[in-house]
Amino acid sequence: MKYFYSFYIYKYYRSDSVKVIRNICIYLLLAFIFFSQHNCKANDLPPGIPEGAKYDRKKNLYTSSDSQFKYVYYPNGSLYEKCEYNESSQLDGRCEAYLMNSEQIISYGNFKNGRRDGLWTWTFPNGQNYVVQNFVYGKKKEFWIPVEIWGNENGPYKRYYPNGNLDEEGSFDTGEKSAYWKKYYPNGSLEYSGTYLKSKKILEWKYNYPNGKLEAKEIYDKAGELIERITFYPNGDVWCVSISTKQVICN
Numbered sequence: 001m002k003y004f005y006s007f008y009i010y011k012y013y014r015s016d017s018v019k020v021i022r023n024i025c026i027y028l029l030l031a032f033i034f035f036s037q038h039n040c041k042a043n044d045l046p047p048g049i050p051e052g053a054k055y056d057r058k059k060n061l062y063t064s065s066d067s068q069f070k071y072v073y074y075p076n077g078s079l080y081e082k083c084e085y086n087e088s089s090q091l092d093g094r095c096e097a098y099l100m101n102s103e104q105i106i107s108y109g110n111f112k113n114g115r116r117d118g119l120w121t122w123t124f125p126n127g128q129n130y131v132v133q134n135f136v137y138g139k140k141k142e143f144w145i146p147v148e149i150w151g152n153e154n155g156p157y158k159r160y161y162p163n164g165n166l167d168e169e170g171s172f173d174t175g176e177k178s179a180y181w182k183k184y185y186p187n188g189s190l191e192y193s194g195t196y197l198k199s200k201k202i203l204e205w206k207y208n209y210p211n212g213k214l215e216a217k218e219i220y221d222k223a224g225e226l227i228e229r230i231t232f233y234p235n236g237d238v239w240c241v242s243i244s245t246k247q248v249i250c251n
């Protein structure tokens with residue numbers, strides 16, 4: 001009996017050791033495959049990408065530069081972005097992004113010392129404007145993580161539907177939504193409108209049904225706290241009234 005238990009224990013631990021060794025071998029094999037593929041990705045450049053270009057594994061993009069421009073390439077070798085840069089290696093000047101396998105520009109504008117400056121435009125693949133937005137160098141909202149190319153949105157902002165109809169319009173002040181904003185349905189009728197202060201809704205906001213009739217009205221104080229909300233049936237009758245005490249009265 002003693003021999004039996006000793007043999008059983010020996011067999012158990014031997015089996016467990018084999019499993020450990022097997023798992024280590026599998027791990028090493030997978031690591032070898034991963035790093036082999038990574039090295040091939042970095043060394044075997046797709047056609048169209050210049051020698052010396054660096055591969056960014058997280059973004060799955062290639063980057064290179066000459067004396068004037070920084071270039072970014074899609075994984076298949078087609079040009080994704082071409083931007084001017086300065087002696088400090090910061091983006092500075094004209095910057096364009098392109099649709100994959102095409103010379104179609106999908107965004108363009110200017111940088112100044114690494115930050116967007118002036119009017120920027122993003123487009124749909126069909127060439128229609130998607131977003132047109134203004135930036136001002138030097139005025140910047142601070143985020144909880146370092147962000148260089150966002151936060152200095154200032155001035156007018158417009159967003160469009162693919163058919164060219166206006167989707168939304170307003171303005172920014174130092175990266176924050178500000179002043180009067182409007183949002184439209186695809187058919188062109190007004191969906192809602194109201195005023196922002198540092199990205200908070202203030203004063204009166206109105207929401208409409210697609211046919212243009214009033215759907216809801218909200219009143220905020222200057223600190224952005226909701227005072228009252230009234231909703232309406234499509235026929236114009238009052239549906240519900242909510243007040244700042246969270247009390248809701250519905251008909």
